Amino acid sequence: MQLRIGASSIELVPGDISEQQVDAIVNAANGRLSGGGGVDGVIQRKGGPTIMQETDQRYPGGCQTGSAVISRAGNLPAKYVIHAVGPIWSGGNLGEDGLLASAFRSAMELAAEHGCESVAFPAISTGAYRFPLDEAADIALEAVAGFLRKYDQPMLVRFVLQDGPALAAFTNALEQLTE
Numbered sequence: 001m002q003l004r005i006g007a008s009s010i011e012l013v014p015g016d017i018s019e020q021q022v023d024a025i026v027n028a029a030n031g032r033l034s035g036g037g038g039v040d041g042v043i044q045r046k047g048g049p050t051i052m053q054e055t056d057q058r059y060p061g062g063c064q065t066g067s068a069v070i071s072r073a074g075n076l077p078a079k080y081v082i083h084a085v086g087p088i089w090s091g092g093n094l095g096e097d098g099l100l101a102s103a104f105r106s107a108m109e110l111a112a113e114h115g116c117e118s119v120a121f122p123a124i125s126t127g128a129y130r131f132p133l134d135e136a137a138d139i140a141l142e143a144v145a146g147f148l149r150k151y152d153q154p155m156l157v158r159f160v161l162q163d164g165p166a167l168a169a170f171t172n173a174l175e176q177l178t179e
Ligand code: AR6
Pocket: 015, 016, 017, 018, 028, 029, 030, 034, 035, 036, 037, 038, 039, 040, 041, 042, 086, 122, 123, 124, 125, 126, 127, 128, 129, 130, 131, 160, 161, 162, 163, 166
């Protein structure tokens, strides 16, 4: 499924974020940039050790929740990995919504600053960080669409959803965005 916004588009695909042939893929990282499971585990394993070597060197203090940093992508097909830190879901009263939107916007800013024409996102915070999927999908798509309406880049924003429930939640949210 695809939505055009000006000259740009948002698309939803099933698959594995690490295999995307785009300028930048986004990692669902933690604040210490220390690696882990899920998306982060796959990216670090397939991309090789140079990714974490670079983030250790350039960002020794890690990355705040709601923000993002960028590195090269080691052995992955992408040029860059943008490490975005989403919030841990704690019931919704600790500013989780705003922090999730901010993580997406920060990643979009870095992609645009680095001249990326295409960027692929996972459903940040919806795995180990337990953010409710439907709410996360609305926030992610609103944040990305808002950025594209303003800046019209990157040209392509792809959401790569690993399973059926994630794809369904994002499809529903994208349909609402077009109404
Ligand atoms: N491609 C696309 N989506 C995936 C993939 C993949 N290869 N693998 C998992 N997902 P998570 P978080 C989906 O846990 O919730 C790590 O340990 C998954 O089904 O990767 O932001 C970090 O180091 C889920 O919908 O990220 C942090 O400590 C979504 O991607 C912590 O987990 C995000 O799940 C971050 O937790």
